[in-house]
Amino acid sequence: MKIYDGGKIFIGIIIFLSVATSPFLFNMGKATAKPDPKLDTPEIQKMKKKQCVEPKEFMRREHMKLLNEWRDSVVREGNMIYIGVGGEVYSMSLQSTCMKCHSNKKKFCDECHKYVAVKPYCWDCHIAPKEN
Amino acid sequence: MGALLSLSTALILVLIAFAGVKEANLHFLFGAIIPYIAIITFIIGVIYRILKWASSPVPFRIPTTCGQQKSLPWIKHSKIENPSGTLGVIVRMALEVLLFRSLFRNLKTELREGKVVYGSEKWLWLAGLAFHWSFLIILLRHFRLFVDPVPASLHLLESFDGFLQIGMPRLFITGIILLASVSYLLFRRFYIPQVRYISLANDYFPLFLILGIGITGVLMRYFIKVDVVNTKHLIMGIFTLKPEIPEGVGGIFYIHIFLVSVLFAYFPFSKLVHMAGVFMSPTRNLSNNSRMKRHINPWNYPVKAHTYEDYENEFREKMKKAGLPVEKE
Ligand code: HEC
Ligand code: HEC
Ligand code: HEC
Numbered sequence: 001m002k003i004y005d006g007g008k009i010f011i012g013i014i015i016f017l018s019v020a021t022s023p024f025l026f027n028m029g030k031a032t033a034k035p036d037p038k039l040d041t042p043e044i045q046k047m048k049k050k051q052c053v054e055p056k057e058f059m060r061r062e063h064m065k066l067l068n069e070w071r072d073s074v075v076r077e078g079n080m081i082y083i084g085v086g087g088e089v090y091s092m093s094l095q096s097t098c099m100k101c102h103s104n105k106k107k108f109c110d111e112c113h114k115y116v117a118v119k120p121y122c123w124d125c126h127i128a129p130k131e132n
Numbered sequence: 133m134g135a136l137l138s139l140s141t142a143l144i145l146v147l148i149a150f151a152g153v154k155e156a157n158l159h160f161l162f163g164a165i166i167p168y169i170a171i172i173t174f175i176i177g178v179i180y181r182i183l184k185w186a187s188s189p190v191p192f193r194i195p196t197t198c199g200q201q202k203s204l205p206w207i208k209h210s211k212i213e214n215p216s217g218t219l220g221v222i223v224r225m226a227l228e229v230l231l232f233r234s235l236f237r238n239l240k241t242e243l244r245e246g247k248v249v250y251g252s253e254k255w256l257w258l259a260g261l262a263f264h265w266s267f268l269i270i271l272l273r274h275f276r277l278f279v280d281p282v283p284a285s286l287h288l289l290e291s292f293d294g295f296l297q298i299g300m301p302r303l304f305i306t307g308i309i310l311l312a313s314v315s316y317l318l319f320r321r322f323y324i325p326q327v328r329y330i331s332l333a334n335d336y337f338p339l340f341l342i343l344g345i346g347i348t349g350v351l352m353r354y355f356i357k358v359d360v361v362n363t364k365h366l367i368m369g370i371f372t373l374k375p376e377i378p379e380g381v382g383g384i385f386y387i388h389i390f391l392v393s394v395l396f397a398y399f400p401f402s403k404l405v406h407m408a409g410v411f412m413s414p415t416r417n418l419s420n421n422s423r424m425k426r427h428i429n430p431w432n433y434p435v436k437a438h439t440y441e442d443y444e445n446e447f448r449e450k451m452k453k454a455g456l457p458v459e460k461e
Contacts, residue, residue: 001187004430009186012411013179020175023278023371032280032368035361057380061357068300116360117282117290121297 035115038107043100053084053097064120067094095126103129135322138336142344142391149390153383162386163366164375170393177400178408185412191429195420198237202420215419228416232261256320263313266306267342269293270349273304277364278371301353311346314339338404341395348388358382 003009018025044050052059054066070092073079082090090097102108105128113119152158195201199210215221227233240253273289276282294302318339321331352358359380366385369375399405411417444451444458451458 001183003183003186004189005186009182012408013182016178016182016408017175020171020178023275024373026279027368027372030280030372032365032372034365057359060359060361060380064300065357112361115280116364117276117286118301119287119291 035111037109037111038104041101041103041108043103051086052101053082053088053090055085067098067122070094094122095129099129104131105129106131134331134333135336137333138340141337142340145341145391145394146344146348146387149387150383152390153386159377159381159386160375162390163377163381164370166393167370167389168375170397174396174399177397178405181400181405182408182412185409189430190414190418191431192427193418193420193422194414195418195422196415197420201423203423216421216424217419221417221419225411225416229410232257232264234416235260255316259313259316259320262309263317266309266313269306270304270310273306277360277367280364280368299354303354307346307350307353311343311350314343314346318343334402338395338398338402341391341398345388345391345395348384348391352382352384352388356382356384358385 039050054062059066070082071094073082074092080092082092084090099105109120149162152162195214197210197214199213200208201214202209202216209216211220212223212227215224224233235257236254238253238256239250242249242251269289273286273293276286276290290304293304293306296303296305318336321327321335321339359382362378362380363385365378366376366381369377395404399407444460448458448460
């Protein structure tokens with residue numbers, strides 16, 4: 001097989017190869033650690049049965065949708081009461097419910113969010129808990 | 133016929149992935165082995181196609197152009213449409229790849245009152261451009277799941293794409309544009325009789341496949357949620373060559389990644405390989421310098437010629453005897 005314009009073809013193939021394998025090249029020699037959201041806040045330590053508003057698996061998958069429902073419910077319908085899995089009553093609030101238990105935003109929310117590169121814009125207005 | 137065949141193939145692929153994961157528990161097959169096979173097939177297949185194209189000679193310049201070629205100084209030269217050097221070719225190729233310049237000239241032909249009339253037809257160009265650009269942006273956005281740490285430029289891309297701030301997770305505009313434009317490209321094949329007539333199964337299949345990928349992606353992001361952290365862990369396993377299958381990755385993810393694997397494995401053997409082919413189209417990548425440079429056909433072989441001179445040398449005496457005129461005495 002004779003290749004015409006071999007030089008240009010070679011450059012083209014090198015470019016193609018480096019783009020097509022870029023995810024492998026980026027990760028070469030890097031060990032990735034799975035995020036480990038910490039639950040050791042004073043509020044959670046006080047709890048007898050350590051549980052979230054909904055089951056853990058649900059929270060991991062759908063907490064953003066839940067927050068969206070809470071926001072709409074409070075801001076549009078004026079309803080602030082949320083009944084959790086076990087019949088617990090929560091006040092639907094980002095700052096004074098979620099962040100009361102999860103007061104370690106940097107070690108909890110941000111831990112996951114940094115890994116999957118989401119930057120919730122909530123904190124443009126809502127006040128994040130004070131941490132040092 | 134072709135459409136039905138393609139649609140049912142795409143649906144069967146969805147079922148295979150669904151059954152394979154839900155019923156047969158073949159998570160490792162669908163989450164690691166098939167993606168690897170697809171990546172290897174894609175890379176080797178595309179290189180094979182490039183080398184195959186590169187082995188056919190292009191002996192002459194093919195100036196299928198839409199502008200005046202470089203000529204006398206007082207005739208205006210159209211530098212991009214009919215380039216005479218490398219720079220012009222690069223600009224023409226960039227415009228072709230980034231903006232689909234030749235598709236922009238698409239015309240429609242109609243019979244009106246017994247006369248053939250031509251009209252401008254930009255919808256194909258618009259939908260094609262919208263489709264390709266949104267596909268590219270979506271692919272780039274996916275790098276947030278492919279690399280760790282994620283570069284800051286990806287955040288910028290996401291904040292543009294999600295700037296409407298509708299719902300949570302934030303609505304990405306490109307997802308909507310992709311689904312809308314692929315639907316249009318499919319609809320057009322059904323709706324325009326001439327286009328339907330020339331459409332084959334291998335025109336429909338990529339559209340159905342991409343539609344399937346788009347729909348599963350949108351479902352996964354907004355409706356049937358998966359655990360994104362664990363999903364990224366699975367994907368990072370593939371790209372760090374340490375595949376593993378974490379808990380809590382939903383079935384819909386396996387359908388999505390299986391359709392993507394099929395797309396990549398199918399890529400080199402289908403019309404989709406125009407991604408590489410566009411750079412090798414002679415009407416786009418050759419400068420029109422036929423008047424400045426001599427191009428010699430590489431398959432020319434020495435022809436055994438017998439010129440009139442030779443003929444006369446051979447038969448001069450006989451010709452003279454017969455009274456025929458000769459050029460040299
Ligand atoms: C009453 C205290 C409390 C409140 C209020 C609360 N959480 Fe939790 N959250 C917990 C506990 C305890 C866990 C660990 C549950 C477990 O391990 O089963 C948890 C787990 C989670 C997880 C999963 C973490 C992981 O490691 O996978 C997420 C995500 C989460 N919470 C988000 C939220 C959000 C968002 C809100 C507000 C809507 C919220 N939580 C409100 C106590 C709380
Ligand atoms: C433009 C500023 C702004 C942004 C950005 C914003 N919010 Fe809000 N949010 C508000 C205001 C104002 C209220 C109403 C507070 C009230 O009525 O007490 C509110 C109320 C809420 C409430 C119910 C009441 C409470 O105390 O929490 C929730 C839940 C909520 N927002 C969630 C979110 C989430 C999640 C995000 C990020 C995706 C977000 N918000 C982004 C301004 C904002
Ligand atoms: C187990 C890991 C994890 C934890 C812990 C977690 N998140 Fe998330 N969060 C995610 C993932 C993953 C996404 C992105 C989902 C997607 O892209 O579909 C997300 C998305 C969001 C979004 C939507 C962002 C957008 O712009 O689309 C909000 C808001 C949010 N999280 C709030 C919170 C808050 C508040 C906390 C802390 C109380 C928290 N999350 C803790 C994993 C986590």
